[in-house]
Amino acid sequence: MPPAHPFDFDAIRASGDEDKLKEECGVFGVIGLSDAANFVALGLHALQHRGQEAGGIVAYHPEHGFNSARRFGYVRDNFTKQSLMETLPGPLSIGHVRYSTAGSKGAAIRDVQPFFGEFSMGGAAIAHNGNITNAEELRRELIERGSIFQSSSDSECIIHLMARSLQKQAAERLEDALRRVEGAFSVVAMTRTKLIGVRDPLGVRPLVLGQLGDGWVLSSETCALDIIGAKFVREIEPGEMVVITDKGVESRQPFRPQKSRFCIFEHVYFSRPDSIIGGRSVYETRRQIGVELARENPVDADLVCPVPDSGTPAAIGFAAESGIEFGLGITRNQYMGRTFIEPTEQIRNMGVRLKLNVNRALIEGKRVILVDDSVVRGTTSRKIKDMILDAGAKEVHFRIASPPTAWPCFYGVDTPERDKLLAANMSEDEMCEHLGVDSLRFISLDGLYRAVGVAAGRDPKSPAYCDACFSGEYPVAPRDMVAKGFELKTAAE
Structure with missing residues (x-):
């Protein structure tokens, strides 16, 4: 039977992506620019890296009013079509890309x-980028008072x-609404004349301001300002x-x-490497x-190899500090994404081999250090080791550029339930044995803090970042x- 729509989520998950934490959303808005x-x-x-399942755009034109388009799949496959973009005229527009939530087969x-x-x-x-941690309570209250919901989204x-706000202006209504909301949110909103951006009081999720000519831009990351030539403000x-x-x-x-x-994991994995965070x-x-990571967890080996692509910068740093040769021992197939619309069971069982291939000439006979950004369920790590x-x-050593991920995130990241997280159920040595590698070591939480610029490490009484996925706090x-x-x-924990 063909899929409900042409973006096959099962095929993507079968390829190994289910073993990575996923940021669920990215937001972008523009005012004061033609089209x-x-x-x-x-x-x-x-x-697109912040959400590959679906995207949507709303635009406003003084003569044509509000218009919107929402599509499944990649931005490049939908919002580059002239026939569609001509239905979204005007000098004011916002957009959103998303993943589905944990356990979903799509949206x-x-x-x-x-x-x-x-x-x-x-x-x-x-x-909205983030997650409302009291959404179900709010939803019950609103439904009891007569609200009719059209979606399953907390946003x-x-x-x-x-x-329900009694305020006269949209910005004040949005203020009223967000004062009732708990959790993490970076919101981009628009009316007929205004572009509005808001971050939650803890600033868990990112949001930046840019300028392009007489226009202004709001974005989840600075890399998206670069693509349109906007100046980061x-x-x-x-x-x-x-x-x-x-x-x-x-x-x-x-x-x-x-x-x-x-969110400290923005530094580790979520944000694009060409973005700027906190200067x-x-x-x-x-x-x-x-x-x-190399300072904390040295190992005698012949080759430092990144698990592409997210492990590459950390592997470069590890190799430079350790003096061990850096090599691209694994190659990623960049075109796997939508190739297998209806994969056979045999293809599904290939797992990560759909996306990754080993450079045998470089690897053979070597003691290899694999550097990856995280270990979630461990399923992909075992396959890569094999x-x-x-x-x-000759040997395989894992070095992980984040502390053990032992707790789920509730602030806008698609995380497995805690009993599915390898680090929640095993010690480091047990994980090493489970993965079948010669050694497994993670960067410490203090080491991660030092790497992001907090020289004294993590202050347990007043952490500078949200690190709940590692600390459980x-x-x-x-x-x-x-x-x-x-x-x-x-x-006790």
């Missing part, structure tokens, strides 16, 4: 953002909360709201100030992670999940 939706499409293309089109609503003061659309709560501060009109940028602070807790190059940070041994490696209580029986970290 703004075309710039949004380019920006979403640069943010309904109604779940694809941006979401749009008509209010007494006019229409408004929102795109739709924001639209309904805006609708600054990051939106934690707890800040910016309201952008033809008169310029107005900044507000609608929330009680709190200490920032930006630091993501690539250079990942290279420094490799340096710290491939390296099949190619004739959640800066915002995951109230919905606790209500379902999720057990928070105990003092």
Whole structure:
């Protein structure tokens, strides 16, 4: 039977991507540029790594009003078509790319953002990156009061909360709504005349401001500014709201100030290496992670080999610090994505071999250090180890550029349940034996903090970042999940 739509999620998961944490969303918005939706499409293309399942764009034109398009699949396959983009005219537009949530086989089109609503003061659309940790509580309350939801997304709560606000202007309604919301959010919203950007008080998820000529841009990452030639102006501060009109940028602070807790895994994996976070190059940070990893966990070997592509900068840093030769012992097939629309069972069973192939001439007879960004379930790591041994490696040593991932994320990352996380159920030595490698070592949490620029390491009393996936210390209580029986970290742990 053919798939429900032409993007085969099962094929992608079978290829090994199910063993990586996935950022669930990327957002982008433009005001003050002719045919703004075309710039949004380019920006979403640069943010495709943050969400490859579906995308959506809303645009506003004074004569044609609000128009929207939502599609499954890659941006390049949908929002580069002239016939579609001509339906999205106007100088104001926002867009969104997304993954599905854990355990999902895909999404309904109604779940694809941006979401749009008509209010007494006019229409408004929102795109949200993050996760609302009290969404189910809010949803029950709103339904009891007469709200009718069109999607299963937690982000739709924001639209309904805006609708119930007594404020006259959209920005004030959005403030009202977000004061009720717990968790992590970077929101890009638009009305007929305004582009609005907001980050949650902890600043867990990223959002940056750029400028292009007389126009302004909001984006999840700086790499998306580069693709349209926009100048990076600054990051939106934690707890800040910016309201952008033809008169310029107005900044507000609608929330009680709190200490920032930006997601440290953005540095490790989520953000593109050519982005800038907190004034630091993501690539250079990942290279420094490799340096710290080599200092903490040296090993006598012949070759440092990255697990592509996310392990490459750390492997370069590891090789430079250790003095061991760097080599591209594994090659990624960049074109696997949509090749196998209806793969046979035999092809599915090939697993990561659909995406990765070993350079036997480089690997054979060598003691190999494999550098990867993380170990989640461990299924892909075992397959890669087998491939390296099949190619004739004498030894295989894993070095991981993040601490053990032992806790799920509830702030906008698609994470397996805790009992599916290898590090939640095994010690480091047990994981090493389970994976069947000669050694397995992770960077320490202090080492990771040093690599991202905190020289003293992690302050256990006041961490500078959200590192809950490693530490189990959640800066915002995951109230919905606790209500379902999720057990928070105990003092003994």
